[in-house]
Amino acid sequence: MRAAVAADQFYQETRDLRVTGFLLFMVSDLVLFSSFIFAYLYLRNTGQGWPPPGAPHLNLALAALNSVALFGSGATIHFALENWKHEKFMKFAGWMLATIMLGIMFLSGQGIEYYSLYTVDHASWAGSGVFGASFFTLTGMHGLHVFAGIIYLTVLLLQAAQGKYTFKYYTGLTLGTLYWHFVDVIWVVLFSIFYLI
Amino acid sequence: MAVTAPQPGGIADHIHPEPQGFIRKYVFSIDHKIIGIQYIVTSFVFMILGGLLAELIRIQLMNANGGFMTPDTYNEVYTIHGSTMVWLVIVPMVTGGFGNFVFPLQIGARDVAFPWLNMVSFWMFPPAGLLLYASFLVGAPVAGWTEYPPVSLQGGPGTSMWCVAIFLVGVGTTLTGINFLVTALKMRAPGMTFTRMPLFVWAQFATAPLVMIATTALAAALAALFMERQFGVPFYDPTKGGSPLLWQHMFWFYSHPAVYIMILPVFGIISEIFPTFARKPIFGYKMIAFSSISIALLGFMVWAHHMFTSGLAPFLQLPFMIMTMVIAIPTGIKVFSWLATLWGGKIQYTTAMLFAIAFIATFTLGGISGVFLAAIPFDLWAHGTYFIVAHIHYVLVGGSLTGIFAGMFYWYPKMTGRFMNETLGRWTFWLFVIGLNGTFVPMHWLGLMGMPRRVAEYDPQFQTINQVESLFSFVMTLAILLFFVNALWSIRHGKRAGHNPWHARTLEWQIPSPPPYYNFKHIPTVLANPYAFDEPVPYAGLEDELTDSPAPIPAGAY
Numbered sequence: 001m002r003a004a005v006a007a008d009q010f011y012q013e014t015r016d017l018r019v020t021g022f023l024l025f026m027v028s029d030l031v032l033f034s035s036f037i038f039a040y041l042y043l044r045n046t047g048q049g050w051p052p053p054g055a056p057h058l059n060l061a062l063a064a065l066n067s068v069a070l071f072g073s074g075a076t077i078h079f080a081l082e083n084w085k086h087e088k089f090m091k092f093a094g095w096m097l098a099t100i101m102l103g104i105m106f107l108s109g110q111g112i113e114y115y116s117l118y119t120v121d122h123a124s125w126a127g128s129g130v131f132g133a134s135f136f137t138l139t140g141m142h143g144l145h146v147f148a149g150i151i152y153l154t155v156l157l158l159q160a161a162q163g164k165y166t167f168k169y170y171t172g173l174t175l176g177t178l179y180w181h182f183v184d185v186i187w188v189v190l191f192s193i194f195y196l197i
Numbered sequence: 198m199a200v201t202a203p204q205p206g207g208i209a210d211h212i213h214p215e216p217q218g219f220i221r222k223y224v225f226s227i228d229h230k231i232i233g234i235q236y237i238v239t240s241f242v243f244m245i246l247g248g249l250l251a252e253l254i255r256i257q258l259m260n261a262n263g264g265f266m267t268p269d270t271y272n273e274v275y276t277i278h279g280s281t282m283v284w285l286v287i288v289p290m291v292t293g294g295f296g297n298f299v300f301p302l303q304i305g306a307r308d309v310a311f312p313w314l315n316m317v318s319f320w321m322f323p324p325a326g327l328l329l330y331a332s333f334l335v336g337a338p339v340a341g342w343t344e345y346p347p348v349s350l351q352g353g354p355g356t357s358m359w360c361v362a363i364f365l366v367g368v369g370t371t372l373t374g375i376n377f378l379v380t381a382l383k384m385r386a387p388g389m390t391f392t393r394m395p396l397f398v399w400a401q402f403a404t405a406p407l408v409m410i411a412t413t414a415l416a417a418a419l420a421a422l423f424m425e426r427q428f429g430v431p432f433y434d435p436t437k438g439g440s441p442l443l444w445q446h447m448f449w450f451y452s453h454p455a456v457y458i459m460i461l462p463v464f465g466i467i468s469e470i471f472p473t474f475a476r477k478p479i480f481g482y483k484m485i486a487f488s489s490i491s492i493a494l495l496g497f498m499v500w501a502h503h504m505f506t507s508g509l510a511p512f513l514q515l516p517f518m519i520m521t522m523v524i525a526i527p528t529g530i531k532v533f534s535w536l537a538t539l540w541g542g543k544i545q546y547t548t549a550m551l552f553a554i555a556f557i558a559t560f561t562l563g564g565i566s567g568v569f570l571a572a573i574p575f576d577l578w579a580h581g582t583y584f585i586v587a588h589i590h591y592v593l594v595g596g597s598l599t600g601i602f603a604g605m606f607y608w609y610p611k612m613t614g615r616f617m618n619e620t621l622g623r624w625t626f627w628l629f630v631i632g633l634n635g636t637f638v639p640m641h642w643l644g645l646m647g648m649p650r651r652v653a654e655y656d657p658q659f660q661t662i663n664q665v666e667s668l669f670s671f672v673m674t675l676a677i678l679l680f681f682v683n684a685l686w687s688i689r690h691g692k693r694a695g696h697n698p699w700h701a702r703t704l705e706w707q708i709p710s711p712p713p714y715y716n717f718k719h720i721p722t723v724l725a726n727p728y729a730f731d732e733p734v735p736y737a738g739l740e741d742e743l744t745d746s747p748a749p750i751p752a753g754a755y
Contacts, residue, residue: 010211017310017383024375028413035417035447039432042443052438130438133430137421 015171022175026182029145033186036141037193040134047130055131056117063195066109067187070146073102074184077153081177087167089160096157099180103150110143135194142190145183152176212307212715212749225320227312228714232319233298234612237605240290241681243326247281250274252674255636255667263654271653272339273355277329279342280359284366285326287597288455291462292401292408293319293373295604298612300377300401302705304394305386305723307716310379314372321369329362341651343448346433346441350426360423367412367419370458374408377401386704388723393735395703395727396485400465403489407454407461407496415451418444445507449500457496459593460560461489463600464531467553470607471535473701474550475542478728481534488527495524505573506580514573521571528564532557547699548622552603555630559595563588566641584644590637602629602680609684610698614710615691621683628676635669696743702727702734708742718742718749 044050080095114136156176159165165173216222226232253274257265266274301309309315336353338344349356381402385394394402422444424430431437433444464485472479479485501509501517509517535557544550566588570576579585602625609617639662644650648659655663697706704727708717718741725735 013383017379020383021311021375021379024378024409028371028375028409031410031413032417035414035450036421039417039421039443039447042446043432043438043440046440046442047438130431133424133432133439137424137430 011169011171015174018171019174019178022178026178029182030186033138033141033189036134036138037189040138040193043130043134052129052131054129058135058195059113059116060195062109062113063191066106066113067191069102069105069109070184070187073099073106074181076102077177077180081173084160084165084167084170084173093157093161096153096160100150100153100157103146103153107143107146107150110139138190139194142183142186145186149180149183152179213312215714215748225316227308227316229297229301229308229312229315230612230712230714230716232315233294233296235319236289236293236297236322237295239323239326240286240294243281243285244677245681246330247278247286248674248677250278250281252670254278255670257653258655258663259667261655261657261660261663266653268653269339272341272651273333273337275651276338276341276344276359277333280329280338280363281326282593283342283455283459284363285322285329287459287593287601288370289322289366290601291459291466291597292370292377292404293322295397295462295466295601295608296373296377296401296404299608299705300398301380301384302708302712302716303398303703304381304384304389305704305717305721306380306384307720309376310384311376315376318369318372318376321365325362325365325369328358328365332356332358332362343452344422344444345448346422346425346444347435349422349444350434357423357426360419360426364416364419364423367416370408371412371416374405374412378405378409381405386720386723392483392486393723393726394486396468396479396482396489397462397465397703399486399489400461400463400468403493404458404461407458407493411451411454411458411497414447415455418447418451421447442504442507445504446501449503450497453500453503454493454496456592457492459597460600461492463556463597463604464489466600466604466607467535467556468531469701469703470549470553470603471538472728472730473607473699474545474547474553475539476545476730477538477542478730479534480537480540481530482726482728484530485534488530491527492524495520495527499524502571502576505576518571518573522568525564525568525571532561532564547606548617548619548626549603549606549699551623551626552599552606555626556596556599556603559591559599559630559633563591563595566591579644581649582644583640583648583650586650587637587640587644590640594633594637599629599633602626605680605684607699608705609687609691610694611705611710611712613688613691614694615687616694616698617683617687617691621679621686625676625679625683628672628679632669632671632673632676636666636673639666702730704736707734707736707739713748715749718746 076095076098080092080099083091083095153176156173160173213227216226216228222228223231226235253266254271257263257271257274259265263271297309297315301307332338332355335358336355338349338356338359339352340348340356344356344359381394381398421430421432425432425434425439431439433439433441435441468479468485499517499521501513502521505514505517539554566584570579570585570588606617606622609615643659643662646659648655694710696709699706704721704723705712707721717739719738721739722737723735724737725732727735729735
């Protein structure tokens with residue numbers, strides 16, 4: 001009984017540290033994105049008018065569809081964690097899988113967009129001008145985050161299946177959820193600044 | 198037995214087993230004290246290299262026609278000198294070094310929040326330094342430590358190596374910042390409220406978010422520069438629609454906070470040394486603590502004062518000038534508080550105290566020339582001259598480095614259990630202060646007379662002053678060599694110090710020197726802030742620390 005109480009306290013304090021540390025890590029990561037967003041807005045507003053000559057036409061419909069997939073995955077991972085808290089493993093696994101699938105959908109959509117920009121419109125590749133530079137750097141960095149997130153969530157799902165987390169001790173799952181929401185929020189900003197304004 | 202067995206419970210009682218073997222103990226250690234010493238030693242090694250480059254610069258400048266090295270080599274030398282001193286010496290020394298060694302002890306913790314991450318942070322640092330120096334082999338960067346495009350877009354692969362090296366150091370410091378912030382927020386001993394934290398802890402607490410946020414912005418700027426150089430992704434090249442000014446904005450958004458990263462922890466060191474050797478409570482505890490925070494906040498709002506001559510719109514220049522002058526206020530508050538601490542104190546002139554007193558004078562000189570430079574009309578006059586060089590060296594050598602020496606003499610007994618030699622220490626002190634002022638005071642004159650910085654050859658009318666500066670710089674080098682001799686000799690031959698040779702009152706002095714791997718047998722309870730010198734030390738639960746009662750039992754994994 002005493003050991004169980006101790007384990008509880010240890011778990012709570014460690015969880016506290018890890019969640020705080022992870023939030024701070026996301027703050028740093030946010031600064032990384034913000035710096036590139038600043039660079040993009042700076043170049044956009046100080047150059048010779050925007051869009052610069054030769055800038056490609058982005059596929060708003062595809063990006064909107066992509067956004068729906070990613071925002072949807074924000075909801076599914078929330079359901080996954082809620083089900084874990086309610087000790088329903090099968091539902092948790094289902095929602096996790098759905099999240100991972102939506103993430104893969106998003107990446108595929110982005111791949112299609114990149115491919116069409118590259119083949120149809122050679123002039124718009126990253127080296128061609130400031131538009132390409134900021135667009136591919138920012139969306140590429142975000143894409144890498146999604147890619148890392150898919151691997152992260154897959155590992156979490158496998159670990160959960162192997163019993164690494166209990167319904168009581170599951171900090172790793174919380175962190176994964178936080179990360180995925182973070183990637184989601186970044187996309188809201190990127191979608192707005194590249195496709196909407 | 199029952200007394201010393203850890204009460205199974207929270208993280209404070211979760212003790213790692215004692216590390217075994219040389220590699221676990223001293224190389225890939227996860228003990229914050231060892232990592233702190235690793236940082237300090239590595240930084241000093243890079244300081245020798247950077248100092249060597251500085252002397253090469255001074256030798257070149259002894260003759261108005263140069264001739265000691267080619268102008269191209271000269272450009273490489275001052276670029277690597279500046280990059281070394283900022284990123285490989287002062288930043289790691291004051292955050293990773295003193296921060297790691299002292300700050301977890303001062304808050305009564307067993308370690309930082311993420312010890313393993315701490316080890317990773319450290320091990321990014323030496324490879325990055327080696328990479329920076331390896332760039333000499335392929336043509337080192339030549340655009341100065343600020344690496345402004347378009348110059349930094351040209352030239353050999355050295356500049357790309359510079360990007361990678363600084364990026365790596367930056368990732369390490371960012372992780373340290375995260376680690377320290379969590380530690381300061383979550384791992385203070387029971388009873389240590391924010392207004393009971395020692396001032397060094399306050400300084401680290403104010404620095405950690407600066408490190409975390411500013412360094413990441415630099416990482417973005419470096420990544421963009423690297424991509425532009427290696428893959429032709431245009432950010433900074435004006436012929437492709439990019440903007441060189443963008444680099445300046447991103448670089449200074451990091452590098453201005455970076456000067457506070459380099460000085461705030463030193464303010465903390467000074468705030469510990471003064472009350473200890475004046476035997477008097479620190480004056481204005483809360484003002485010093487809050488001024489650290491306000492410096493950290495203001496530090497993010499002044500970066501464009503480095504860009505007054507770069508063509509910034511006038512409506513932007515004015516607020517940056519005002520904010521820069523405002524930042525002198527919290528700094529002034531600190532200086533006046535330290536002076537008031539000395540006032541009426543019973544001062545003991547140890548070497549640490551001498552360095553701390555010299556710090557006030559030399560740092561204030563650097564601060565005053567900083568206020569000059571904040572004024573746009575003066576900056577237009579002095580920008581790009583030796584006045585800037587004088588200013589930065591008064592702040593970084595007269596400020597940070599002097600404070601680092603003060604801290605070394607102060608905490609050396611805690612790190613090794615022995616004193617550094619005081620006689621040698623005094624020689625170090627006087628030679629250092631004479632050398633420092635002799636080298637950098639005349640640079641103000643040179644700057645006002647119009648000698649441009651970063652030139653390998655110059656107008657012969659400046660030659661005499663430059664030769665005098667070079668001679669004094671050799672004196673300073675001699676002082677630093679004496680310091681190294683002292684530090685190495687004292688490890689084995691220094692006088693034994695005992696656990697609290699200075700009769701200081703912060704927590705690290707209440708346990709044996711050097712502290713055991715678990716730091717505290719029992720986590721103490723803190724009852725008040727540590728500076729009330731007329732009262733007994735405000736801690737409960739430290740009775741067993743200096744007795745030979747058994748070490749606490751490492752907790753197994755729950």
